[in-house]
Amino acid sequence: MLKEKSILVVVPARGGSKGVKLKNIRTISGVPLVALVGQVVKELPYVDRAVVSTDHPEIAAIARGSGLDVPFMRPERLSGDMVDDWSVLHHALTECEKIDNRRYDIVLMLQPTSPFRKPHHVTAALEKLITGGYDAVWTVSETDSKAHPLKQLVIQKDILDFYDPAGANIIARQQLFPVYHKNGVAYVMTRDCILNKKNIKGERTSFVVIDEFMVNIDTEFDFKIAELVLQQKDYPERDYRNS
Numbered sequence: 001m002l003k004e005k006s007i008l009v010v011v012p013a014r015g016g017s018k019g020v021k022l023k024n025i026r027t028i029s030g031v032p033l034v035a036l037v038g039q040v041v042k043e044l045p046y047v048d049r050a051v052v053s054t055d056h057p058e059i060a061a062i063a064r065g066s067g068l069d070v071p072f073m074r075p076e077r078l079s080g081d082m083v084d085d086w087s088v089l090h091h092a093l094t095e096c097e098k099i100d101n102r103r104y105d106i107v108l109m110l111q112p113t114s115p116f117r118k119p120h121h122v123t124a125a126l127e128k129l130i131t132g133g134y135d136a137v138w139t140v141s142e143t144d145s146k147a148h149p150l151k152q153l154v155i156q157k158d159i160l161d162f163y164d165p166a167g168a169n170i171i172a173r174q175q176l177f178p179v180y181h182k183n184g185v186a187y188v189m190t191r192d193c194i195l196n197k198k199n200i201k202g203e204r205t206s207f208v209v210i211d212e213f214m215v216n217i218d219t220e221f222d223f224k225i226a227e228l229v230l231q232q233k234d235y236p237e238r239d240y241r242n243s
Contacts, residue, residue, distance in 0.1 A: 002046035002123075003130050008104035009047050010092040011037050011068060013112050014079050015056025019219050024054075024112045025062050028226050033112035033217070034059060038066025040110065043119040046126075047108075049100065053092045055079040071099050085109065085187070086200050093194055106130075107189050109200070113217040114184035115226060125186040125208045135193040135202020139185040141214050145173040180207070183214040 001007065013024040013034050025032040031039075034052065041050045052063040053074050060070040072095050078088055093107055108126065110117070121139060129137040145151070150170050152163040162168055170176065186208075193202040215226045 001048060002106075002126055005105040005130055006048045006103070007046060007106045007108055007126070008093060008096055009041055009044075009050035009108045009110055010089055011050070011052045011063070011110050011112060012085065012088050013052050013054045013056075013059050013063065014074065015054065015059055016079055016081070018081060020217075020223070022056070022058070023217065025059055026223065028115045028223070029230055032062050032066075033115055034063050034068070035066035036115050037110050037112050038063065038068045040117055040119055040122065042067055044122060048104065049096060051092060051096060053078075053088050071096065086194070086198065089189070089200065090194055090198075093191070103191070105191055107191065107194055109187040109189075111184040111187075111216075114214060115217065116212070116214050116229075117185040121208065121210055122186045125188045128206055128208060129188045129190070132206055134190075134204045134206045135197060136187065136189040136200060136205040137208060138187050138201070138205065139183055139208045139210050140180040141183040141210055143179045143181050145176055148173075148176050148179060150176060180209065182216075183210060184216045185210060185214060 011034065015022060017023040020026060024034045028036065041047055051069045051071055052060065054060050054063065054070065055074040055076065063070055078091055089107055089109060093104060097103060106126065106129065108122065125137045125139055150164055150167040154161055154163050187200060189200055193199060197203065213229060215222055215229065217223060217226060
Protein backbone atom coordinates (compact mmCIF):
# COMPACT_ATOMS: atom_id res chain seq x y z
CA MET A 1 0.00 0.00 0.00
CA LEU A 2 1.00 3.60 -0.57
CA LYS A 3 -0.60 6.29 1.56
CA GLU A 4 -3.21 3.69 2.62
CA LYS A 5 -4.16 2.93 -1.01
CA SER A 6 -3.97 -0.66 -2.26
CA ILE A 7 -2.20 -0.97 -5.61
CA LEU A 8 -2.65 -3.51 -8.37
CA VAL A 9 0.04 -3.63 -11.07
CA VAL A 10 -1.12 -4.93 -14.46
CA VAL A 11 1.45 -5.79 -17.12
CA PRO A 12 -0.23 -6.21 -20.53
CA ALA A 13 1.75 -8.70 -22.62
CA ARG A 14 -0.19 -10.45 -25.37
CA GLY A 15 1.55 -12.90 -27.65
CA GLY A 16 0.22 -11.72 -31.00
CA SER A 17 2.29 -8.61 -31.65
CA LYS A 18 2.59 -8.07 -35.41
CA GLY A 19 5.57 -5.70 -35.74
CA VAL A 20 7.95 -7.94 -33.77
CA LYS A 21 6.94 -11.53 -33.07
CA LEU A 22 6.64 -12.24 -29.33
CA LYS A 23 7.99 -8.77 -28.68
CA ASN A 24 7.25 -8.88 -24.96
CA ILE A 25 9.81 -11.64 -24.34
CA ARG A 26 12.50 -10.36 -26.67
CA THR A 27 15.60 -9.40 -24.74
CA ILE A 28 17.44 -6.20 -23.93
CA SER A 29 21.00 -7.00 -22.84
CA GLY A 30 19.91 -10.59 -22.35
CA VAL A 31 16.81 -9.89 -20.23
CA PRO A 32 13.27 -10.37 -21.63
CA LEU A 33 11.18 -7.21 -21.68
CA VAL A 34 8.49 -8.65 -19.41
CA ALA A 35 11.18 -9.73 -16.93
CA LEU A 36 12.52 -6.17 -16.82
CA VAL A 37 9.12 -5.12 -15.49
CA GLY A 38 9.45 -7.77 -12.80
CA GLN A 39 12.79 -6.26 -11.77
CA VAL A 40 11.23 -2.82 -11.40
CA VAL A 41 8.25 -4.14 -9.41
CA LYS A 42 10.65 -5.77 -6.91
CA GLU A 43 11.85 -2.23 -6.14
CA LEU A 44 8.32 -0.99 -5.42
CA PRO A 45 7.62 -2.28 -1.90
CA TYR A 46 4.20 -0.66 -1.74
CA VAL A 47 2.71 -2.81 -4.55
CA ASP A 48 0.06 -5.18 -3.21
CA ARG A 49 -0.27 -7.38 -6.29
CA ALA A 50 1.49 -7.53 -9.67
CA VAL A 51 -0.01 -9.60 -12.48
CA VAL A 52 0.62 -10.15 -16.16
CA SER A 53 -2.31 -10.20 -18.57
CA THR A 54 -1.27 -12.53 -21.38
CA ASP A 55 -2.68 -15.11 -23.74
CA HIS A 56 0.64 -16.86 -24.36
CA PRO A 57 2.07 -19.68 -22.18
CA GLU A 58 5.73 -18.81 -22.82
CA ILE A 59 5.17 -15.19 -21.79
CA ALA A 60 3.37 -16.45 -18.68
CA ALA A 61 6.27 -18.74 -17.76
CA ILE A 62 8.90 -16.01 -18.16
CA ALA A 63 6.73 -13.56 -16.20
CA ARG A 64 6.39 -16.00 -13.30
CA GLY A 65 10.14 -16.55 -13.33
CA SER A 66 10.67 -12.82 -12.86
CA GLY A 67 8.39 -12.66 -9.80
CA LEU A 68 5.21 -11.55 -11.52
CA ASP A 69 2.01 -13.55 -11.14
CA VAL A 70 -0.28 -14.89 -13.87
CA PRO A 71 -3.47 -15.84 -12.02
CA PHE A 72 -5.53 -15.99 -15.24
CA MET A 73 -4.99 -16.21 -18.98
CA ARG A 74 -6.34 -13.42 -21.12
CA PRO A 75 -9.43 -14.52 -23.10
CA GLU A 76 -9.29 -14.60 -26.89
CA ARG A 77 -11.72 -11.70 -27.18
CA LEU A 78 -9.08 -9.46 -25.57
CA SER A 79 -6.13 -10.67 -27.63
CA GLY A 80 -6.64 -8.93 -30.96
CA ASP A 81 -4.80 -5.98 -32.51
CA MET A 82 -7.69 -3.58 -31.93
CA VAL A 83 -8.31 -4.30 -28.25
CA ASP A 84 -7.93 -1.14 -26.17
CA ASP A 85 -6.04 -0.78 -22.88
CA TRP A 86 -9.20 -0.10 -20.87
CA SER A 87 -10.73 -3.46 -21.80
CA VAL A 88 -7.58 -5.30 -20.72
CA LEU A 89 -7.30 -3.39 -17.44
CA HIS A 90 -11.00 -3.73 -16.64
CA HIS A 91 -10.75 -7.49 -17.13
CA ALA A 92 -7.58 -7.75 -15.03
CA LEU A 93 -9.00 -5.65 -12.19
CA THR A 94 -12.30 -7.50 -11.95
CA GLU A 95 -10.59 -10.91 -12.20
CA CYS A 96 -8.04 -10.06 -9.50
CA GLU A 97 -10.66 -8.68 -7.15
CA LYS A 98 -12.69 -11.85 -7.62
CA ILE A 99 -9.71 -14.20 -7.20
CA ASP A 100 -8.21 -12.30 -4.26
CA ASN A 101 -11.55 -11.47 -2.64
CA ARG A 102 -10.44 -7.89 -2.07
CA ARG A 103 -10.72 -4.39 -3.50
CA TYR A 104 -7.86 -2.51 -5.16
CA ASP A 105 -7.88 1.29 -5.02
CA ILE A 106 -5.38 1.98 -7.80
CA VAL A 107 -4.45 0.24 -11.04
CA LEU A 108 -0.91 0.76 -12.32
CA MET A 109 -0.24 -0.32 -15.91
CA LEU A 110 3.41 -1.04 -16.74
CA GLN A 111 3.94 -1.87 -20.40
CA PRO A 112 6.94 -4.15 -21.13
CA THR A 113 7.80 -2.05 -24.18
CA SER A 114 9.24 0.77 -22.05
CA PRO A 115 12.46 -0.87 -20.77
CA PHE A 116 14.18 2.27 -19.48
CA ARG A 117 11.65 2.98 -16.71
CA LYS A 118 12.99 3.42 -13.19
CA PRO A 119 11.20 2.87 -9.89
CA HIS A 120 11.19 6.60 -9.08
CA HIS A 121 9.30 7.36 -12.32
CA VAL A 122 6.53 5.01 -11.23
CA THR A 123 6.47 6.30 -7.67
CA ALA A 124 6.21 9.91 -8.86
CA ALA A 125 3.13 9.09 -10.93
CA LEU A 126 1.46 7.21 -8.07
CA GLU A 127 2.14 9.93 -5.53
CA LYS A 128 0.79 12.61 -7.86
CA LEU A 129 -2.41 10.65 -8.42
CA ILE A 130 -3.00 10.18 -4.72
CA THR A 131 -2.03 13.64 -3.45
CA GLY A 132 -3.72 15.47 -6.34
CA GLY A 133 -6.95 13.51 -6.26
CA TYR A 134 -6.78 12.84 -10.01
CA ASP A 135 -8.61 10.15 -11.96
CA ALA A 136 -5.38 9.21 -13.74
CA VAL A 137 -1.74 10.20 -14.15
CA TRP A 138 0.31 9.33 -17.23
CA THR A 139 4.03 9.66 -17.76
CA VAL A 140 4.95 11.63 -20.89
CA SER A 141 7.99 12.87 -22.78
CA GLU A 142 8.34 16.14 -24.67
CA THR A 143 8.08 15.61 -28.41
CA ASP A 144 10.98 16.69 -30.59
CA SER A 145 10.09 19.87 -32.48
CA LYS A 146 10.68 18.09 -35.81
CA ALA A 147 7.65 15.91 -35.06
CA HIS A 148 5.45 18.79 -33.84
CA PRO A 149 1.84 18.63 -35.14
CA LEU A 150 2.19 22.06 -36.78
CA LYS A 151 5.10 20.77 -38.85
CA GLN A 152 3.31 17.64 -40.07
CA LEU A 153 2.02 17.24 -43.61
CA VAL A 154 -0.74 15.21 -45.23
CA ILE A 155 -1.18 13.92 -48.78
CA GLN A 156 -4.64 13.87 -50.35
CA LYS A 157 -5.23 13.09 -54.02
CA ASP A 158 -1.63 13.90 -54.96
CA ILE A 159 -1.75 17.25 -53.12
CA LEU A 160 0.59 18.04 -50.23
CA ASP A 161 -0.81 20.20 -47.44
CA PHE A 162 -0.35 20.99 -43.76
CA TYR A 163 -1.98 18.64 -41.27
CA ASP A 164 -3.03 21.79 -39.41
CA PRO A 165 -3.52 24.96 -41.50
CA ALA A 166 -1.80 26.94 -38.72
CA GLY A 167 1.42 25.21 -39.72
CA ALA A 168 1.70 27.54 -42.72
CA ASN A 169 2.53 30.37 -40.31
CA ILE A 170 5.42 28.60 -38.56
CA ILE A 171 8.79 30.02 -39.55
CA ALA A 172 11.01 29.08 -36.60
CA ARG A 173 10.74 26.36 -33.97
CA GLN A 174 10.63 29.08 -31.30
CA GLN A 175 7.03 29.70 -32.41
CA LEU A 176 5.99 26.18 -31.44
CA PHE A 177 4.32 25.47 -28.12
CA PRO A 178 5.57 22.29 -26.38
CA VAL A 179 3.68 19.08 -27.07
CA TYR A 180 4.09 15.71 -25.37
CA HIS A 181 3.64 12.04 -26.18
CA LYS A 182 2.93 8.94 -24.10
CA ASN A 183 6.15 7.08 -23.33
CA GLY A 184 4.59 3.96 -21.82
CA VAL A 185 6.55 4.17 -18.56
CA ALA A 186 3.51 4.31 -16.26
CA TYR A 187 -0.24 4.78 -16.44
CA VAL A 188 -1.91 5.15 -13.05
CA MET A 189 -5.69 5.11 -12.64
CA THR A 190 -8.16 4.95 -9.80
CA ARG A 191 -10.53 2.04 -9.47
CA ASP A 192 -13.41 4.44 -10.12
CA CYS A 193 -11.81 5.59 -13.37
CA ILE A 194 -11.65 2.01 -14.65
CA LEU A 195 -14.94 0.65 -13.37
CA ASN A 196 -17.27 3.64 -13.45
CA LYS A 197 -15.80 6.16 -15.89
CA LYS A 198 -14.81 3.27 -18.15
CA ASN A 199 -11.65 4.94 -19.34
CA ILE A 200 -7.94 5.07 -18.62
CA LYS A 201 -8.06 8.86 -18.98
CA GLY A 202 -10.70 10.21 -16.67
CA GLU A 203 -12.17 13.66 -16.36
CA ARG A 204 -9.13 14.86 -14.39
CA THR A 205 -5.91 13.39 -15.71
CA SER A 206 -2.49 14.78 -14.83
CA PHE A 207 1.05 13.93 -15.89
CA VAL A 208 4.65 13.34 -14.94
CA VAL A 209 7.17 14.58 -17.51
CA ILE A 210 10.23 12.35 -17.83
CA ASP A 211 13.28 14.24 -19.10
CA GLU A 212 15.56 11.23 -19.57
CA PHE A 213 15.67 9.47 -22.92
CA MET A 214 12.94 6.84 -23.17
CA VAL A 215 12.35 4.28 -25.90
CA ASN A 216 8.94 2.70 -26.48
CA ILE A 217 9.65 -0.47 -28.40
CA ASP A 218 7.47 -1.30 -31.38
CA THR A 219 9.93 -2.28 -34.15
CA GLU A 220 13.23 -4.06 -34.66
CA PHE A 221 14.86 -0.65 -35.05
CA ASP A 222 13.62 0.31 -31.57
CA PHE A 223 15.43 -2.72 -30.15
CA LYS A 224 18.63 -1.60 -31.86
CA ILE A 225 18.25 1.90 -30.41
CA ALA A 226 17.73 0.49 -26.92
CA GLU A 227 20.81 -1.72 -27.13
CA LEU A 228 22.88 1.15 -28.51
CA VAL A 229 21.85 3.47 -25.69
CA LEU A 230 22.71 0.87 -23.05
CA GLN A 231 26.18 0.47 -24.55
CA GLN A 232 26.97 4.11 -23.85
CA LYS A 233 29.25 4.29 -20.83
CA ASP A 234 27.66 7.47 -19.53
CA TYR A 235 24.08 6.20 -19.64
CA PRO A 236 22.79 6.49 -16.03
CA GLU A 237 20.99 3.17 -15.90
CA ARG A 238 21.43 0.07 -13.76
CA ASP A 239 23.14 -3.01 -15.16
CA TYR A 240 20.23 -4.91 -16.66
CA ARG A 241 22.25 -8.13 -16.95
CA ASN A 242 23.15 -8.34 -13.27
CA SER A 243 20.15 -6.76 -11.54
